[in-house]
Amino acid sequence: MVIVNLTKRTEHSFHMKIKISLLYSLILLGSSVVIPVQLFAEDKIESIQKSTPTGIWCLLPSYGYKHPEQMDRLNNTPCWTNPNVDGIVLRADWDKIEPTEGKIDFSYFDRGLELAKKYNKRIEILVPAGKHSPQWVYAAGAEKFYFHHRNGKPADYMPIPWHPVLQEKFGNLIKQLGERYDSSPYLSFVIMTGFGHSTEAWFAGPNDMDEYNAIGGNAKWLEGMKWFAALYNRAFPTTPFLIAMCPPSRDDEGRATLKRFVEDSVKDYPRRFGLKAASLAPDDKPNSRKLSYQSVNRFSGQTITGFEMLLATKKLRGTLKEALDTAIALKAQFVEIYEPDLVDPKQQEVLAEAGDKLKKNLTWNKRNL
16 A cells, blocks of 8 residues: 655635745565655645555446447446445546537546545556547647558547657647546546557557558657656656557567566656556466566556456357466556456355455555565
């Protein structure tokens, strides 16, 4: 658990000449980290508890045009009252929540945090962007990058992540989300987006490489990613931010680029930047050569690491327990699981056992800095 002391300006101090005094210290208390942050010398300090994400998390569909009923589903999911579920993932597509520039619909995230308070659950926030970017972004001058899907669907497009218009518009959104939600004790972490097809960091497939290299390729992607990391670090100063790991291009250079970004970010943002492998399946094994799996294991002792299930297990070969055993063996601290598996009565014993083991994999906040 992370305990964060934040300051808020009182009405009296609002009219005073602001004196900025910044003090950061970390004091380990068992499994808690105390971070006093004093921004205004005259202000009172409020204590906010933030839980490090561990255990079992409920992965619901994204609030978007493909799921118009998602608000009702959020309200009614049994995950809120399931004692084996520690947190809820709130996904809301960019084009859904900001169909007009500057007019952001916060209702889905607001409702999720209200329910989190009611049922004492923790929340993850992410905004799928990429192909879910609103059309006004392009009208404002953001350049399109066309990419091909692996499943044979027609080519799609997304804004080039390092284009200044995209960074300005998406940056404004993330800044406002941070201003609204960073101080919530129920928000455990956010997932970085804006640099891939949707949520994960995929960017260019084999059929896209000529166009990708023409706009800068992996070197430019890495430069852009560092900008996004700095954006989330500023917008969410008390909330960890994670990447859903996938290489920007599906080759050795892409994997090397992703590896460098993760290594640099773990160093640049200690215990704030984390990572998630987004393709957990029952037939995966702990000795998998996937970079994301290796990275979960490698960095688990230093920062937040976890998995997202590829699909509900009814669509996969094997059992949920097999998938969770792999995550536990790789020292993951949390796993995001699709709702059908979480509401299945036959899975509750599996979830309870796995949740306990995942929580025991959290060790880095129990050691002295």
